[in-house]
Amino acid sequence: MPGIKSLEDLKKAREEALKKRELKAASGTAQVIVGMGTCGIAAGARDAMKAILETIETDAISGVIVTQTGCIGLCEKEPIVQVVIGEQPKVTYGKVTPEVARRIMKEHVTGGKVVESNKINL
């Protein structure tokens, strides 16, 4: 069970995050989806996910929703990552190594510029 101390830490982290978020302009919410079917996992989807979460921490990226999905039937292009920003159409990326995942977070999710090298046209 998480101890009392860690729960206190958590509440403090929440307060700090809330303060920072109030200062931020309302940016469009971003959603990042990683394919976690068997093929995705075997191809390295967890490492892509790890890089995404670590980039959120190191770059203090706020307002991103990260989710996983099952097999989307593009096994040969795994690991697959999809990004939806606000009302814009969904962008699908293939062969997402941890390095590519970090670029997607920095260039697309934060910077608004699609990482063309790994974009898949469905």
Add this chain to the structure above:
Amino acid sequence: MRELSLHLLDIAENSISAGASRIEIVLSEDSALDLLQMSIIDNGKGMSKEMIAQVTDPFITSRTTRKVGLGIPLLKAAAEDCNGSLNITSEPGIGTELTVKFQRSHIDRMPIGDLVSTIINLIICNPLIHWIFSYHYNEKNAIFDDEPVKQALGDFPLTEPEILTCIRSMVEETIQEVNPHFSQDIVTIYNQPLRR
């Protein structure tokens, strides 16, 4: 997949797809019994007896995107290669329990691998599911139940950077509490050449 933690991610995905709202993961290591065991217990839609018989056969899946399911057969084969087994008990409408056992010292037994990344991945990406992770190491055990965490957060998202850091250290602490050498184990195992 050369990591039990990757198989865990894959098997848990079945529970998520089955619509589970509560998923419990139990990992236990017992050196006296020379046993490494992992159970994934969910309250998803469950499977009939016939379905259970079929899913351990690599040519059955209820997915529509591809004709064969591979996750369960792969893990079963890996366990059987290590004097172990894979067992499923399930009841339609109630839930499913999958248990896999390995002879812990078997030369071909895959490492547990990056357990923290797998647990964090599951918790963060599936915030509507109640996750319980318990780890038993010989006579010691510890539980990480994400319910108190979510209560403390209210509807605050788990993906905020500060929260991510906090949850990661809680999961790490749970594992370290039971097995202080866990991270070193990962390093030594990663340095071993791949067999096969």
